[in-house]
Amino acid sequence: MPAQVNANGQHWTATNPGKSKYVVEVLQDVCIGAASCVAIAADTFQLDEENKVYILETDWDQDDIIMAAAQSCPVFAIIIKDAETGQQIFPEPV
Ligand code: SF4
Numbered sequence: 039m040p041a042q043v044n045a046n047g048q049h050w051t052a053t054n055p056g057k058s059k060y061v062v063e064v065l066q067d068v069c070i071g072a073a074s075c076v077a078i079a080a081d082t083f084q085l086d087e088e089n090k091v092y093i094l095e096t097d098w099d100q101d102d103i104i105m106a107a108a109q110s111c112p113v114f115a116i117i118i119k120d121a122e123t124g125q126q127i128f129p130e131p132v
Contacts, residue, residue, distance in 0.1 A: 040095045041082075052093040053121055058101050060127070061119040062108075066090040068115040075116060079107035083116075091115060 041054040048066035062082070071089030075082075079099040083091055098104065108116035108128050118128040 039097070041093065041098050043093050043095050045092070048090075050093050054098045055121070058098055058104065059121055060101055060104060061121050061124070062093060062104060063117040063119070064091045064093055065115045065117070066092070068113050069111075070113055070115075072112055074110040074112070075107040078110055079103045083107060 039054065039056045041052045041058075043050060043052040050064045050066065052062050053060075064083070069089075069091045071085060071091075073085060075091060076084055081096050081099045082094055082104050084094055086092055099107075105118060105128060108118050114129050116128075117126060119126050
């Protein structure tokens with residue numbers, strides 16, 4: 039099943055029920071186009087013509103790959119939440 043992506047201005051939210059236990063969010067205003075997320079999880083993240091990250095409506099990478107991509111982002115522009123509880127997993131809330 040493809041991911042369901044909701045773009046709200048520069049704040050994108052997506053889920054992929056049946057495949058991913060995550061809610062994935064990207065903050066385009068924070069993204070600096072470093073592209074490490076794309077290098078790791080190219081089936082989940084891509085860059086637009088302005089070098090801002092967006093989330094693909096595809097089948098996505100596996101969750102551990104998506105998490106590795108989020109962890110690779112130098113500016114924490116990718117947020118991962120638990121789809122069941124809504125609790126933020128990464129970056130770890132302080
Ligand atoms: S790794 Fe972070 S800064 Fe780089 S493209 Fe992805 S979201 Fe943007």
